[in-house]
């Protein structure tokens with residue numbers, strides 16, 4: 341599906357394709373518990389979010405220097421552009437690299453080296469969003485915020501990701517307040533595996549502008565009314581939800597109920613190297629399995645620009 345669209349929920353580390361994992365492992369002399377692209381791909385069967393995260397954090401160990409991050413981002417931008425993505429708001433996980441001893445400078449400089457020429461090379465404008473790993477707790481998030489200070493000119497927003505259940509958004513109130521005071525945009529994963537209460541907290545305690553995933557909001561009619569009233573966007577990732585078994589099958593996904601209730605939903609890829617498809621593939625999949633019309637897909641694409649952090653005049657140019 342090459343409809344022009346914005347992608348608002350993609351983890352750059354989740355765009356690391358197996359071929360690049362093996363190439364980086366070789367040139368950086370990183371030992372991996374798999375010997376080939378095929379062996380790695382064979383592991384892409386997940387029971388839940390944690391079983392995915394275990395492999396996601398393991399594979400990104402091959403990313404050691406700026407060049408590696410540049411190549412990951414270049415690869416993503418080329419594949420996304422081929423599926424109609426014109427604007428991408430890209431997550432990265434600073435702590436996942438800092439804990440391995442990779443300096444933040446390598447990560448940010450590497451990503452920026454790709455992103456700064458993305459419009460000319462791929463026709464894709466970009467934003468960069470640094471996510472805190474919620475399972476490392478609020479103190480570690482505060483330390484990460486400090487580590488990000490020298491790089492803030494390149495960072496447009498902060499988010500919250502990794503293992504969700506047991507790590508409620510309200511624990512991160514302090515660091516989100518600091519990010520807001522610094523003028524950054526605020527988003528958070530909530531309601532992927534976690535309960536609707538976590539979505540309420542993301543809205544009311546963190547003050548996020550968008551909720552990443554948010555699909556479990558559908559279990560709470562009051563929350564659905566709130567999201568619809570405020571037009572708070574959800575960045576839904578349908579193929580991710582199937583692969584991580586938050587829904588049993590795509591034709592059982594409750595995205596249509598959210599849309600019917602007036603929620604501003606967008607369609608995104610999350611970790612496309614692992615979940616079987618990029619943004620356009622996710623559009624195709626919801627049309628095939630949920631029966632969305634061409635007009636409905638155009639509305640999802642329009643929503644992606646409405647929900648983006650592009651300036652108003654740029655957003656309007658896409659609508």
Ligand code: ADE
Pocket residue numbers: 351354389396501502503529532580610611
């Ligand atoms: N990090 C990468 N992908 C994620 C997801 N789907 N949920 C939470 N954290 C993530």
Ligand code: ZN
Pocket residue numbers: 349351501529552610
């Ligand atoms: Zn995600």
